[in-house]
Amino acid sequence: MSKEKFDYFINGEKGKYEVVIGLEVHAQVLSNSKLFSGSSTKFGADPNKQVSLIDSAFPGMLPVINEECVKQAVRTGLGLNAKINNYSVFDRKNYFYADLPQGYQISQYKNPIVGEGKVLLDMPYGSKEIGIERLHLEQDAGKSIHDMDPSSTYVDLNRSGIALMEIVSKPDLRSPDEVNAYIKKLRSIMRYLGTCDGNMQEGSLRADVNVSVRRAGDKKFGTRCEIKNVNSIKFMQMAIEYEANRQVELLEEGKQIDQETRLFDTKKNETRSMRSKEDAHDYRYFPDPDLLPLKLEQKLIEDLKKSLPELPDNKKERFIQEYGLNSYEANVLVSEKEISDYYEEVAKLSDKKLAATWMMGELFAMLNNKGLNISNSPISAKNFAELVQSIKSGEISGRIAKEVFEIMVESGDNPKKIIESKGMKQQSDPKELEKIINEILLKNKDKVDQYKAGKEKLFGFFVGQVMKLSGGKANPQLTNEILKKLLKG
Template sequence: MSKEKFDYFIKGEKGKYEVVIGLEVHAQVLSKSKLFSGSSTKFGADPNNQVSLIDSAFPGMLPVINEECIKQAVRTGHGLNAKINNYSVFDRKNYFYADLPQGYQISQYKNPIVGEGKVLLDMPYGSKEIGIERLHLEQDAGKSIHDMDPSNTYVDLNRSGIALMEIVSKPDLRSPDEVNAYIKKLRSIMRYLGTCDGNMQEGSLRADVNVSVRKEGDTNFGTRCEIKNVNSIKFMQMAIEYEAARQVELIENGKKIDQETRLFDTKKNETRSMRSKEDAHDYRYFPDPDLLPLKLEQKLIDDLKKSLPELPDKKKERFVKEYGLNAYEANVLVSEKEISDYYEEVAKLSDKKLAATWMMGDLFAMLNDRGLDISKSPISAKHFAELVQAIKSGEISGRIAKEVFEIMVESGDNPKKIIESKGMKQQSDPKELEKMINEILSKNKDKVDQYKAGKEKLFGFFVGQVMKLSGGKANPQLTNEILKKLLKG
C-alpha cells in the first residue's frame, strides 16, 4: 500500500483550515427486550405493539434494569479497549416531548458505564488512533409521525425504551474520510461482538456530528456546531463538508461562529440552525431515584472480557501472519465478520493468497452488483474454494474461471461439475498443444516469416489463434512457452 499524505483542508482566501470532528454515535443494543422493560425490541412491528406499561410511563410504573443490556455495553467497552467502570449511575434527563412518555429519558450523565478507550483506523496515510471519551447507556425515545394526518401528529412507542449505547469520540477526526473509516470500524467491532447490528437504514446506528474549524497549525479548538441525528455515512460526510465550508466563510468574513445545534437537510444538502446555545434545553439531570447505582463486580467484567470473540484488529494481524496476505487485503477481509468467516473457510480448502484475490475481485463485484451480503452469496465457500483450487492447479485458466464463476452464480452448481459437463478443462498436455500450434504456424507461414524478420508484435496474434482453436482452453503459460520455442526453431 502506497503511503499518501493526509491532505484534507478547507482552502480559504486567508489560508488553509483544518476540520475538527467529534462524533456521538447512538448504537442500538442488540437485546431481546428493552433497557428497563420486558417489551420486545424487534424492528418493524405494527405501531404501538411492543409497548409495556413502563415504556408508556403509566402511573406507578418502575424501571428494572435489563442485565443483558449491561453485559452488551461492557462487551462493547472491551471492544473499544476502554476502561469499564465498576460504579455507574442512571440519571434522568428531563424534557417534554410527545414521544417521550416519562417526560425524561433515563441516561447516564456523570458516571457512565464505560470510560476512555480507543479505536484504530487504517488510513491510506497510515494507521490513526481515535480516542473514545466514554460510552453510556440510555433509553431511546418513541417516534412522532407528522405525515399521517394533516392536523394531528401520531406517536409510535415501539422504540420507546430500547437500549442505546452513546459512544462519544474525542475530537480526533479530521476529515469525512476518517469519519467514514471510524463509523465503519465501530460498526465492524460491534457486529463482531454481536452488541449492535449496525443497520443504519433501520436506525440502529446514527450520530450527532460536532464540527469546528481552525487555521492549520492552530492548537486551540474553534467554536463547534453540533449536527443532530444523521443516519448515514454519506450524509455525515456531506454535512461535514457543508458545515466546515460555512464556518470557514464566516471566519474569513470576520464573523463569529455561534455554538449551536443544527440540522442537516438531506434534500437541500445544507445544515440549518435548530437552536442556539441560549435556547439550549436545561435538562435538569439528576440521579434516577427509581434505580440504585449500578455496581459491577470485577469478576463479571473480567469474565466478559475472556469470552470476547477475536476482534478485527487481532484478526487482521493473524491474517497477515497466517495467510500471508498484505495489510490491505487483510483489512478488507476482516471488515465484516461474515466476510472473514467466508474467507477462512475458503482458505482452509484452497490457495490462501489466490482465494483472497478472487474474493476481493469477482466475488465482491458480483455481490455488490446484486446488492447482496456475503451471507446471501449464491456461491458457497466450499464451491468457491474448489474454483480457486481449479485455477491454482491449472485445471482451468483464469479466463475460463470467470465463465465458470458466472455459471456457478446462476446455477449454484459446483465448479467440477460445470467444468466437466461443459468440457472447460484447460489443455495442458504439451504434446497436444504442440500439435495444435504447429498446425497454426503452418497455416500462417507469411506471419511466421514476418515475426522472424522482427515483427514481434505478431506473437499476440499466434496466442489468439491458439485460444480460438482450443476454445479458450489452452493453458496460457504453456502456450507461450511452446510458441516461443517453435517460433525460434
C-alpha cells in the same frame, strides 16, 4: 502517520483550515427486551404493539434494569479497549416531547458505565488512533409521525425504552474519510461482539456530528456546531463538508461562529440552525431515584472479557501472520465478521493468497453489483474454494475461471461439475498443444515468415489463433513456451 499524505484541508482566501470532528454515536443494543421493561425490541412491528405500561409511563410504573443490556455495554466497552466503571449511575434527563412518555429519558450523565478507550483506524496514510471519551446506556425515545394526518401527529412507542449505547469520541477525527473509517470500524467491532447490528437503515446506528474548523497549525479548537441525528455515513460526510465550508466562509468574512445545534437537510444538502446555545434545553439532570446505582462485580467484567470473540484488530494481525496477506488485504477481509468467516473457510481449502485476490476481486464485485452481502452470496465458501484451487492447479485459466464464476453465480453449481460438463478444462498437454500450434503455423506460413523476418508483434496473433482454436482452453503459459520454441525452429 505520514502527515504529508493527509490533505483534507479547506482552502480559504486567507489560509488553510483544518476540520475537527467528534462523534456521538447512538447504537441500539442487541437484546430481546428493552432497557427497563420486558417489551420486545424487534424491528418492524405494527405501531404501539411492543409497548409495556413502563414504556408508556403509566402512573406508578417503575424501571428495572435489563442485565443483558448492561452486559452488552460492558462487552462493547471491552471491545473499545475502554475502562469499565464498576460504579455507574442512571440519571433522568428531563424534557417534554410527545414521544417521550416519562417526560424524561433515563440516561447516564456524570457516571457512565464505560470510560476512556480507543479505536484504531487504517487510513491510506497509516494507522490512526481515535480516542473514546465514554460510553453510556440510555433509553431510546418513541417516534413522532407527522405525515400521516394533516392536523395531528401520531406517536409510535415501539422504540420507546429500547437500550442505546451512546459512544462519544474525542475530537480526534479530521476528515469525512476518517469519519467513514471510524463509523465502519465501530460498526465492525460491535457486529463482531454481537452488541449492535449496526443497521443504519433501520436506525440502529445514528450519530450526532460535532464540527469545528481552525487555521491549520492552530492548537486551540474553534467553536463547534452539533449536527443532530444523522443516519448514514454518506449524509455524515456531506453534512461535515457543508458545515466545515460554511464555518470557513464565516471566519473568512470576519464573522464568528455561534455554538448551536443544527439539522442536516438531506434534500437540500445543507445544515440549518435548530437552536442556539441560549435556547439550549436545560435538562435538569439528576440521579433517577427509582434505580439504585449500578455496581458491577469485577468477576463479571473478567468473565465477559474472557468470553469476547476475536476482534478485527487481532484478526487482522493473525491473517497477516497465518495467511501471508498484506495489511490492505487483511484489513478488507476482517472488516466484517461474515467476510472473515467466509475467507477463513475458503483459505482452509485452497490457496490462501489467491483466495484473497479472487474474493476481493470477482466475488466482491459481483456481490456489490447484485446488492448482496456475503451472508447471502450465491456461491458457497466451499465451491469458491474449489474454483480457486482449479485455478491454482492449472486446471483452468484465469479467463476461463471468470466464465466458470459467472455460471456458478447463476446456477449455484459446483465448479468441478461446470468445468467437466462444459469441457472447460484447460489444455495443458504439451503434445496436444503442439499439434494445434503446428496446424496454425502451417496455415499461416506467410505470417511465420514475416515473424522470422523481425515482425515480432505477430506473436500475439499466433497466441490468439491458439486460443480461438482451443476454445480458450489452451494453457497460456505453455502456449507461449511452445510457440516460441516452434517459431525458432
